[in-house]
Amino acid sequence: MIEISHLWKSFDGETDILKDINISIQKGEIVAILGSSGTGKSTLLRCLNYLTKPTDGIIRIGSHGIDAKKHSKKEIMELRSHSAMVFQNYNLFKNKTAIENIMEALITVKGKSKREAQEIGLRLLDKVGMLERKDFFPSKLSGGQQQRVGIARALALNPEVLLLDEPTSALDPELVGEVLNTIQKVAEDGATMILVTHEVMFARRIATRILFMAEGTIIADGTPKEILDNPEDERVKRFLDYNLK
Amino acid sequence: MFDLSYFFGVFPVIASKLQVTLLLTLTAAVFSIIIGVTIAVIAYYKIRILYPITRFYLSILRGTPLVAQLYFFYYGLARVSEIVLNMKPLTAVALVLSLNTGAFMSESIRGALLSVDSGQKEAAAMMGMSELQTIRRIVLPQAFRVSLPALFNDLINLLKATSLAFMLGVRDIMGQAKSEGAQSFRYFEIYLAVMIIYWLLVLGFSHLHKIMDRKCMEMY
Numbered sequence: 001m002i003e004i005s006h007l008w009k010s011f012d013g014e015t016d017i018l019k020d021i022n023i024s025i026q027k028g029e030i031v032a033i034l035g036s037s038g039t040g041k042s043t044l045l046r047c048l049n050y051l052t053k054p055t056d057g058i059i060r061i062g063s064h065g066i067d068a069k070k071h072s073k074k075e076i077m078e079l080r081s082h083s084a085m086v087f088q089n090y091n092l093f094k095n096k097t098a099i100e101n102i103m104e105a106l107i108t109v110k111g112k113s114k115r116e117a118q119e120i121g122l123r124l125l126d127k128v129g130m131l132e133r134k135d136f137f138p139s140k141l142s143g144g145q146q147q148r149v150g151i152a153r154a155l156a157l158n159p160e161v162l163l164l165d166e167p168t169s170a171l172d173p174e175l176v177g178e179v180l181n182t183i184q185k186v187a188e189d190g191a192t193m194i195l196v197t198h199e200v201m202f203a204r205r206i207a208t209r210i211l212f213m214a215e216g217t218i219i220a221d222g223t224p225k226e227i228l229d230n231p232e233d234e235r236v237k238r239f240l241d242y243n244l245k
Numbered sequence: 246m247f248d249l250s251y252f253f254g255v256f257p258v259i260a261s262k263l264q265v266t267l268l269l270t271l272t273a274a275v276f277s278i279i280i281g282v283t284i285a286v287i288a289y290y291k292i293r294i295l296y297p298i299t300r301f302y303l304s305i306l307r308g309t310p311l312v313a314q315l316y317f318f319y320y321g322l323a324r325v326s327e328i329v330l331n332m333k334p335l336t337a338v339a340l341v342l343s344l345n346t347g348a349f350m351s352e353s354i355r356g357a358l359l360s361v362d363s364g365q366k367e368a369a370a371m372m373g374m375s376e377l378q379t380i381r382r383i384v385l386p387q388a389f390r391v392s393l394p395a396l397f398n399d400l401i402n403l404l405k406a407t408s409l410a411f412m413l414g415v416r417d418i419m420g421q422a423k424s425e426g427a428q429s430f431r432y433f434e435i436y437l438a439v440m441i442i443y444w445l446l447v448l449g450f451s452h453l454h455k456i457m458d459r460k461c462m463e464m465y
């Protein structure tokens with residue numbers, strides 16, 4: 001369902017941050033991307049909805065492929081309509097309440113009526129346990145609550161794939177649990193997900209597949225058991241030693 | 246000495262021109278905000294061709310005295326333009342004040358636009374919102390809130406600047422005062438009344454600012 005072929009990215013035209021990435025992901029897979037800091041995990045994820053424009057390569061989500069070398073604005077919009085992203089810093093609209101954050105794109109992009117949008121908003125806020133705070137502005141919510149609204153907002157778009165970039169790493173430790181539980185719930189509903197995270201134990205629990213990145217390439221690709229229990233590569237070993245101690 | 250009964254007599258006469266001053270202020274305020282937002286957005290996106298033009302415009306309007314601008318427009322341009330020649334003084338003043346205050350407001354708004362974090366814009370882009378939708382529904386409302394103190398400052402300056410309208414013969418508070426003074430020469434009572442009226446107006450605007458600020462505080 002997702003096809004990434006020969007993906008390259010360089011920000012300055014000299015150093016390659018992504019080096020010839022090739023991945024194909026099936027519907028329903030929960031893919032966790034692990035790797036040390038600065039290895040290009042976020043860049044890879046952001047290339048999937050062109051928040052970062054790749055330098056070269058083709059990305060296909062759904063039926064239509066988009067070529068980094070030649071594409072139109074319309075194709076970018078098309079690509080974006082297949083996915084939704086949850087950000088490390090939540091990025092909620094600060095001038096909108098929790099429910100308005102969810103309704104915004106439903107009305108302005110998906111062309112739904114206010115009532116429809118509201119119904120969807122209420123249903124998803126209930127799902128992430130934020131119904132009582134539906135009329136709160138982001139500034140009045142904790143980080144964990146904001147992130148749960150962020151997840152609801154992404155789900156509202158009814159994406160074919162949910163992209164999550166370190167959704168818990170900006171949170172105070174005591175708030176991480178509530179957000180991981182929410183993500184697990186979404187995963188159990190059969191969503192397709194690509195999750196960048198440093199929470200190795202969590203990845204092990206929910207992921208069906210793990211990609212390990214180092215220096216802009218994927219150096220390991222397999223089930224959590226294969227990658228985490230008997231790591232072969234020295235870099236994976238070191239990463240696990242560090243992150244699991 | 247101070248003539249109390251003259252003061253109480255002339256006060257309502259001058260205050261009766263409050264509506265001219267307010268009309269001028271509010272009209273110019275509306276157009277200034279439109280001009281200010283437009284220029285700020287042009288600067289925000291550094292839109293080709295338009296951006297240097299607006300920079301030049303700002304440089305001129307902020308770099309010359311308002312009185313000079315009023316005279317240049319009303320008397321100077323009247324020599325070369327039929328439209329200006331036939332323009333009512335009140336319209337001319339409203340126009341120049343709009344252009345002038347718009348220049349100042351654009352600077353107040355421009356800084357505020359930049360204060361909205363790029364994460365929210367990325368979120369909007371991720372969801373498929375267009376740039377126009379993003380700026381209109383997400384960025385501008387937040388920028389407006391940030392620039393509220395500066396905008397009220399501009400507004401109060403605008404209110405005070407309308408007092409120059411009498412120089413083109415508009416009969417506002419100041420214009421009325423001038424003509425009363427020409428008859429009675431009781432300048433102390435007359436301009437004391439003028440001072441009090443403007444001062445009360447400014448207090449009113451400041452109060453409005455406080456109310457709006459509190460409203461915004463409750464939100465974000």
Ligand SMILES: Nc1ncnc2c1ncn2[C@@H]1O[C@H](COP(=O)(O)OP(=O)(O)OP(=O)(O)O)[C@@H](O)[C@H]1O
Pocket residue numbers: 011017035036037038039040041042043044
């Ligand atoms: N907008 C940008 N401009 C220039 N360089 C960038 C930009 N974004 C990322 N980079 C560089 O690309 C490399 C990979 O960054 P990326 O954010 O993808 O890493 P990451 O694996 O997500 O790291 P982390 O675990 O710290 O989030 C880094 O060296 C970073 O400095």
Ligand SMILES: [Mg+2]
Pocket residue numbers: 041042043165166
């Ligand atoms: Mg990252």
